[in-house]
Amino acid sequence: MLESMRQFKAGIFQALGHPTRVAIVECLSRGEMSVSGLCETVGVEQANASQHLAVLRNKYLVETRKEGNQIFYRLRDPLLGEVLEKMREYFFSHMNEALEVLREEKKVAKKVAQEAKR
Amino acid sequence: MLESMRQFKAGIFQALGHPTRVAIVECLSRGEMSVSGLCETVGVEQANASQHLAVLRNKYLVETRKEGNQIFYRLRDPLLGEVLEKMREYFFSHMNEALEVLREEKKVAKKVAQEAKR
């Protein structure tokens, strides 16, 4: 049971563990939006957005509403927005190391790319 | 900048997106613990625990303290515990669908296993 609970939580975190999906959830925390709206706002192709939305749907993080031709997405539970809000707090109180983390990751990526050339 | 922020958040969520790491963070939210303590509590091998701890360390989610032979880990910021707390709330208010998600995932896993046999 404890294990199931952890699996469940990990599943949600994992669903949130992609920049595009973070962007989607942040958009939706400000209100519902159609898929095409999301594509435009987030700056991602339709098929890809749809795949990411499927991930969020499978974890029941979002709900949908049909209106004619289009489908509007919204967050299932405002609690999710709160979790993101906590993250925002976290981000600001650790801004410096956050940037450090990102620089570090870029450096590693560059190194890997270089080694791949050889 | 917005994009960096999302990458940062996604990185943290991803770090939390594994049952073992959720277990570790939950343990640590109750106080510091040595690696061997974590191995025992979480029920995972030493090398594996160390790998998961490295993930958490790389995102600066945990800090360490040496005491003689052993190394004690603790959460870097109680805010993280709060995020987990929000998740606990989320879990309970969506208990039913949580179980549904898990059942669904098991079913899919079984199906895949079956198809692999053919």
Place this chain on the structure above:
DNA sequence: ACACTATATTCGACTATTCGAATATTAGAT
């Protein structure tokens, strides 16, 4: 110096995620 314990890192096989391209589905308009 040697053995012992705790922790970390590296390696290779395996599995899962991600993306774009192509295709399928669904609804409204003609």
Place this chain on the structure above:
DNA sequence: ATCTAATATTCGAATAGTCGAATATAGTGT
């Protein structure tokens, strides 16, 4: 019925994450 727009799904290639086994490092006691 056919056409078009919006969304979803499937496929294949590339990338990233995971695990256990083996190895490395660091501290402690003899």
